Amino acid sequence: MNNTDTFINSRLEERKLAGSYRTLKAESNLIDFCSNDYLGFARSMELKNNVNNYLEKQTQYLNGATGSRLLSGNTAFYEALETEIACFHQAEAGLIFNSGYDANLGLFSSLPQRGDTIITDELIHASIIDGTRLSYATRYKFKHNDLTSLEDKLKHAKGNCYIGIESIYSMDGDQAPIEAILTLAETYNAKVIVDEAHAIGVFGKGLINQQGLDDKVFARVITFGKALGTHGAIVLGSRLLRDYLINFARSFIYTTAASFQQIATIKMAYELLQQSDKQQRLLSNNITLFKSQLGAAYNLIESNSAIQSLIISDNKRTSEIAKTIQSKGFDIRPILSPTIPAGTERLRICLHCYNTESEISNLTNLLKQLLHD
Numbered sequence: 001m002n003n004t005d006t007f008i009n010s011r012l013e014e015r016k017l018a019g020s021y022r023t024l025k026a027e028s029n030l031i032d033f034c035s036n037d038y039l040g041f042a043r044s045m046e047l048k049n050n051v052n053n054y055l056e057k058q059t060q061y062l063n064g065a066t067g068s069r070l071l072s073g074n075t076a077f078y079e080a081l082e083t084e085i086a087c088f089h090q091a092e093a094g095l096i097f098n099s100g101y102d103a104n105l106g107l108f109s110s111l112p113q114r115g116d117t118i119i120t121d122e123l124i125h126a127s128i129i130d131g132t133r134l135s136y137a138t139r140y141k142f143k144h145n146d147l148t149s150l151e152d153k154l155k156h157a158k159g160n161c162y163i164g165i166e167s168i169y170s171m172d173g174d175q176a177p178i179e180a181i182l183t184l185a186e187t188y189n190a191k192v193i194v195d196e197a198h199a200i201g202v203f204g205k206g207l208i209n210q211q212g213l214d215d216k217v218f219a220r221v222i223t224f225g226k227a228l229g230t231h232g233a234i235v236l237g238s239r240l241l242r243d244y245l246i247n248f249a250r251s252f253i254y255t256t257a258a259s260f261q262q263i264a265t266i267k268m269a270y271e272l273l274q275q276s277d278k279q280q281r282l283l284s285n286n287i288t289l290f291k292s293q294l295g296a297a298y299n300l301i302e303s304n305s306a307i308q309s310l311i312i313s314d315n316k317r318t319s320e321i322a323k324t325i326q327s328k329g330f331d332i333r334p335i336l337s338p339t340i341p342a343g344t345e346r347l348r349i350c351l352h353c354y355n356t357e358s359e360i361s362n363l364t365n366l367l368k369q370l371l372h373d
């Protein structure tokens, strides 16, 4: 074996030994307690029909965007949709990126400069971490949702200071103390950027809007691949920020724009979201049911969102329990270190509007049995 293959093999062996080897799995027939399709939009026949009907009426569109937004890939339709979505979220402007990963990468890498400071929650999503790594600013992490720890870092901040948080954390499902963070940020003249990937749709237009904080945050990232059931993301903020990102966000500039079909699907998903709150109510009932059935005796992280994480600790034990649950017909996935810190390995259970009462009861009964063994 040459040196590169030896290196690759040894890294993969390390993963296997740690019980954290990753493999791809094709779709299964198991009951979905793992996807991000919280409102069932990805599987919605209504959304599919609306998209098909809409596309049928548009005879002019191309199969692909043919280039980046700055070259041949931009359309009036694209820009009108950005305005529509920004209005819906009560933001001044918005810029669509091809994914939430791209949006965070572009925003966090281009805005903070050498001499500036970025402070992020220790549980922040990998896309934000990667964005901050590409910037030349000084980076600090603060303890999860801990205002004292955040203030400690703010005291050391230099230059323009940015705080990165999620309104609902993707691995724990808990909420950030957004208002308190905004108050602290104001004291230290820092700008707050909020990733709303897991709040949009689950909590109406997102938690920032629900808490009346639209004017207080510097920017928001809304992703379309979770409750909206499609793909892509938008950065919401001022017109000035939008112009800046068009000029400096490399993950926006150097990539082919999304196709018309993709953009039209996002438009239809937003229309469906505004038509009824039935799916949101069903989801909310399921979250309440799941939590009440599992009770306080279990190591469930406090969360009112669709993400309910049950800490098991230890990669091997978490994997084994997940495998047993999968063998009984439920699709739940173990989340292992290094994706999350060692010692917090967990079963991450995602609830949806389409999970039935009996599915939830059967799952919670099984969890109780397994965790008492």
Ligand SMILES: Cc1ncc(COP(=O)(O)O)c(C=O)c1O
Pocket (backbone or CB within 6 Å): 099, 100, 101, 102, 104, 125, 127, 166, 170, 195, 197, 198, 223, 224, 225, 231, 232, 233
């Ligand atoms: C909090 C958060 N931000 C951003 C992303 C990335 O979004 P996307 O899947 O659209 O790239 C995710 C998805 O995993 C996420 O959980």
